[in-house]
Structure formats: C-alpha cells, structure tokens
Amino acid sequence: ARIRHHKWELKYEYKSPDCFRKLVITVNGRSPGPTILAQKGDTIVVEVKNSLGTENAAIHWHGIRQIGTPWFDGTEGVTQCPILPGETFTYRFVVDRAGTYIYHAHYGMQREGGLYGSIRVALPDGESEPFAYDYDRSILLNDWYHKSTYEQAAGLSDKNFSWVGEPQSLLIQGRGKFNCFTVTDPNSLCDTSNPECSPYVLTVVPGKTYRLRLSSVTALSALSFQIEGHNMTVVEADGHYVEPFEVKSLFIYSGETYSVLIKADQDPSRNYWIQTDVVSRKPNTTSGSAILNYYPNHPRRPPPTPTPARPQWDDADSRLSQSLSIKARRGLGRPPPATSDRVILLLNTQNEADGYRRWSVNNVSFNHPHTPYLIALKHKLTGEFDQTPPPDGYDFKNFDIWVKQNNSNATTSSGIYRLKFSTTVDIILQNANTMNVNDSETHPWHLHGHDFWVLGYGLGKFDLFKDPKKYNLVDPIEKNTVPVHRYGWTALRFVADNPGAWAFHCHIESHFYMGMGVVFEEGIERVGKLPSSIMGCGASKGLGFP
Ligand code: C2O
Numbered sequence: 001a002r003i004r005h006h007k008w009e010l011k012y013e014y015k016s017p018d019c020f021r022k023l024v025i026t027v028n029g030r031s032p033g034p035t036i037l038a039q040k041g042d043t044i045v046v047e048v049k050n051s052l053g054t055e056n057a058a059i060h061w062h063g064i065r066q067i068g069t070p071w072f073d074g075t076e077g078v079t080q081c082p083i084l085p086g087e088t089f090t091y092r093f094v095v096d097r098a099g100t101y102i103y104h105a106h107y108g109m110q111r112e113g114g115l116y117g118s119i120r121v122a123l124p125d126g127e128s129e130p131f132a133y134d135y136d137r138s139i140l141l142n143d144w145y146h147k148s149t150y151e152q153a154a155g156l157s158d159k160n161f162s163w164v165g166e167p168q169s170l171l172i173q174g175r176g177k178f179n180c181f182t183v184t185d186p187n188s189l190c191d192t193s194n195p196e197c198s199p200y201v202l203t204v205v206p207g208k209t210y211r212l213r214l215s216s217v218t219a220l221s222a223l224s225f226q227i228e229g230h231n232m233t234v235v236e237a238d239g240h241y242v243e244p245f246e247v248k249s250l251f252i253y254s255g256e257t258y259s260v261l262i263k264a265d266q267d268p269s270r271n272y273w274i275q276t277d278v279v280s281r282k283p284n285t286t287s288g289s290a291i292l293n294y295y296p297n298h299p300r301r302p303p304p305t306p307t308p309a310r311p312q313w314d315d316a317d318s319r320l321s322q323s324l325s326i327k328a329r330r331g332l333g334r335p336p337p338a339t340s341d342r343v344i345l346l347l348n349t350q351n352e353a354d355g356y357r358r359w360s361v362n363n364v365s366f367n368h369p370h371t372p373y374l375i376a377l378k379h380k381l382t383g384e385f386d387q388t389p390p391p392d393g394y395d396f397k398n399f400d401i402w403v404k405q406n407n408s409n410a411t412t413s414s415g416i417y418r419l420k421f422s423t424t425v426d427i428i429l430q431n432a433n434t435m436n437v438n439d440s441e442t443h444p445w446h447l448h449g450h451d452f453w454v455l456g457y458g459l460g461k462f463d464l465f466k467d468p469k470k471y472n473l474v475d476p477i478e479k480n481t482v483p484v485h486r487y488g489w490t491a492l493r494f495v496a497d498n499p500g501a502w503a504f505h506c507h508i509e510s511h512f513y514m515g516m517g518v519v520f521e522e523g524i525e526r527v528g529k530l531p532s533s534i535m536g537c538g539a540s541k542g543l544g545f546p
Pocket residue numbers: 060062075104106255446448503505507
C-alpha cells in the first residue's frame with residue numbers, strides 16, 4: 001500500500017461551465033476538482049488550503065467509511081469544525097475497498113458551488129475485477145445554478161420562503177450549455193462560443209470496451225443517462241459488484257455512483273450523443289449533452305442525428321424497476337444478518353416549523369449545533385446538543401401518506417439517534433405527499449461511515465407485518481445512497497460497528513439544508529483521541545491543546 005499525497009487550494013474563480021460566467025469554487029483551479037486515483041489499502045493524504053477568502057469549508061469523502069478515522073469524514077458540524085479562510089487542514093484516511101467514490105464540500109450548500117470530484121480506487125496488483133474492459137473513465141454528472149449558494153440559502157431560510165427552482169443547465173464532467181439567448185441582462189457574461197463550455201468528449205477506439213464510472217453530485221435533480229445507440233451493462237454500484245444487467249438509460253440519483261460497461265461496436269464513421277436529463281420532477285432544464293467520439297473522427301464533429309428523445313420524466317415505474325434490478329453479484333455479495341435488533345421508521349415530510357418552510361423526519365427537522373457532535377460526544381459536552389433523541393417512528397396507524405400535508409407544527413432539534421455498538425439496525429424510509437396536492441418527491445438518502453443492505457422498495461405505506469416478509473435477504477446490494485421513490489418506502493439494514501458520529505441525510509442539497517437529515521452515534525467510547533485539527537469552534541475552543 002502506498003501513501004498518496006495531494007495538496008489542494010480552494011478558491012473562488014470566474015468560470016463558464018455552461019457558457020454563463022459566474023464564481024465557482026475550484027480545487028487547484030478546476031471544477032470538477034482533480035480525480036483521486038488510488039489502490040485498495042492506500043492512504044490518501046489531502047492538504048486542503050482554504051483560500052475562499054470569507055467562507056469556511058469542509059470536504060467529505062463520500063463512500064469512504066473512515067474506519068478508525070471518524071474525524072476525517074469531512075462533515076462540518078458532525079465530525080469537524082469548519083476549515084476557516086486562510087487555514088490548511090490535512091485529511092488522512094485509508095481507502096479500504098476498490099470502487100467508485102466521490103468527494104464534495106460538506107459545508108452549507110457549497111457542493112453546488114462547484115466543489116466536487118471523483119475518487120477511483122483500483123484493486124491491488126494481481127487482483128482482477130469480475131468483468132473485463134480495456135479502458136476506465138470517470139464521468140461526473142451535475143445540475144447547475146447561476147445564483148450563488150448564498151443567495152439560494154438566504155431564500156430557503158427566509159420566512160418569506162424562496163425556492164431554488166429548477167437548475168439552469170446539466171453538466172457532464174463539468175461542461176454544459178445554457179441557452180444564452182434567454183438572458184435579458186445586457187451585462188451578463190453569457191457567451192455560447194466560450195471554449196470552457198464546449199461539450200465533454202469521450203473518445204473511444206472502435207471495438208474496445210470502456211468502463212464508465214458515473215457519479216451524480218446534483219444539488220436537486222434525479223437524472224437519466226444514455227449513450228445514443230449503445231446499451232450499458234451495470235456492473236458496480238457505490239463500490240459493490242452488481243449482478244450485471246443491461247440498460248438503455250441509467251437512472252442515477254444524487255450521491256450514487258455506478259460503473260457501466262459499453263462496447264464501441266457501432267458504425268465507427270460517426271460520433272454519437274451522450275445525454276443526461278432530469279427525471280422525477282417536471283423538467284425545466286434542457287438536456288445535458290456530450291459527445292461519444294469514435295477515433296479517428298474529429299472529436300468536435302456533431303453526431304449526424306438529432307439528440308435522443310428524453311425518457312418520460314414521470315415514468316416512476318421504470319425507475320422503481322431499475323432499483324429492484326440492482327442485486328449483489330452472484331457469489332461476491334456479503335449476506336446481511338438475518339434479523340435486526342432495532343427498527344427505526346423514518347417518515348419524510350415537508351413541513352412548516354415556526355413559520356419557516358422545512359423538511360422533517362418523524363416531524364423533527366434537523367438543525368446541527370455549533371460544536372460538532374463527534375467532539376461534543378467524546379468530551380461529554382452535553383449542553384451542546386439536544387439530549388432527547390428523535391423518535392423511532394411516527395403515528396403509523398393514522399398517518400395518510402397520500403394526502404396533502406398540512407403540518408405546520410414540526411419541531412426543530414439537534415437530537416441524535418444513539419445506536420448500541422455492533423447491533424444490527426433496520427431503517428425504513430417512508431415517503432409521503434408534500435404540502436402540494438398530488439405531489440411527492442424522490443429523495444436520495446446517503447449514510448456516512450457505513451454501507452447498508454437494500455432489503456426492499458415498495459409503493460404506498462410500509463406494512464410492518466407483511467413487507468418485512470418480502471425482504472431480499474439472499475442477494476441484496478450494499479450501497480451508501482439509495483432513492484426513496486415517490487409515495488414509496490425503502491428498507492435498509494446496517495451494522496452499527498464503526499465508532500463515531502455519522503450523518504444520514506437526503507442528498508438533495510436544499511433538502512438537507514432545510515432539515516432533512518439525522519445523525520447516528522455508535523461506539524463513541526471506542527473512538528480514539530481526537531486530533532486537535534478538527535477543533536476550535538463552539539465549545540471545542542481550546543480542547544485538544546495541552
Ligand atoms: Cu455526499 Cu453527507 O454527503
């Protein structure tokens with residue numbers, strides 16, 4: 001195993017990723033940031049210098065479990081104090097499993113400012129994947145807004161609520177195209193001929209097989225991804241091998257990663273469209289396009305065909321059926337424990353609390369305290385967060401998930417779930433109607449510090465007696481992010497065996513910002529001495545120093 005050292009500088013710079021010039025958070029001048037390449041067992045060291053000027057920062061290594069290093073998970077308010085402007089913070093952790101992961105900002109809504117990138121962990125020398133390919137490529141998918149994250153955050157947390165709306169464009173590996181003709185502001189710097197927004201080009205050699213590592217870091221959107229004329233074989237999800245299945249169009253939710261194989265076996269005299277579209281919400285964003293370039297055609301030569309048809313945005317059945325198709329690869333999956341020690345039902349609702357628009361879980365909207373949980377727990381600073389844990393369920397019998405919610409009485413709390421170390425926990429995420437008639441949204445939930453087995457998905461209200469009998473305990477996939485479909489439920493199982501404090505939240509940036517998340521603590525007494533570099537804020541001032 002090797003040590004992979006990186007030196008990063010975070011900065012605001014003017015960029016035109018979709019032809020519209022705005023301030024973007026860059027890592028060493030780039031957004032997406034550099035791809036971290038490693039082999040299983042390597043230690044990654046990233047020295048992050050925060051040169052954002054007036055803004056804090058923190059970087060989360062999404063999908064890396066941080067076993068033994070819970071303090072380097074990079075979640076501001078949960079595992080560390082923010083990195084202050086001008087400061088340098090060093091992350092140091094082991095990548096203990098091969099697969100496709102991502103990194104992104106985990107401070108406020110900074111991720112959508114452009115701070116994100118890919119992590120690709122290869123197998124050690126001499127080991128090989130259970131599938132064959134000639135080349136390996138990482139492609140990040142994102143949705144893009146022109147307003148600053150501050151403007152958006154201010155709107156969301158105002159009593160006079162202002163929603164972020166649909167994104168202005170979709171980016172494929174950091175490039176998109178906004179229709180500049182719709183901009184009326186004469187001072188706007190929107191220029192479709194700017195080379196920064198020329199489409200991403202994936203060049204392929206005829207006859208070769210490519211492993212595409214697709215990751216979504218969207219702020220809001222669920223996406224479909226397709227390559228004109230080429231089927232994709234799904235082989236990996238969130239760092240776990242999938243029993244291969246073919247798709248024309250892959251649905252991917254924020255925080256998910258997939259590897260698909262494509263074979264460059266079509267007419268090599270032309271190029272093809274790569275396309276991503278918004279699904280699950282009524283789109284008001286044009287398709288994101290890139291080019292699949294067959295060598296030696298000119299990489300910029302547009303395909304001779306019109307761009308592919310968008311999949312039906314409201315075809316919920318196809319999305320649910322893809323979710324159900326994802327199983328662990330035969331012979332390579334780890335079976336889950338047969339039973340669980342605790343079942344936590346988490347009802348997802350849109351609410352109002354004190355006149356503010358919020359998202360809640362079991363009618364509790366999450367607010368994280370100033371002192372990070374990991375520090376408060378370890379140092380027993382009980383005054384730093386609400387000591388009453390949030391409820392393990394909701395009024396299950398009487399709650400109607402199909403009707404417009406009118407709950408104006410959600411509470412906000414910084415309470416957390418304390419899990420008994422090494423126990424097996426089931427989580428049932430239950431979706432419901434929003435505060436609008438006939439409306440339910442898709443929420444991608446992401447767990448830090450663990451992978452969970454996906455035991456099942458269903459439509460309607462979860463049945464505590466019947467549905468667990470239908471759990472897949474034979475070949476469930478392990479993941480770290482999973483969609484909860486409209487009006488549906490998703491059942492997960494994990495073992496609470498990683499000492500630390502871990503966020504579990506909707507990966508939609510504005511939803512988490514509006515309270516859609518919880519924190520789990522387990523084995524805090526087993527956590528080693530916390531590094532002083534994570535301290536300095538709230539009640540952790542002066543802690544960790546002799
Ligand atoms: Cu990728 Cu807590 O997030």
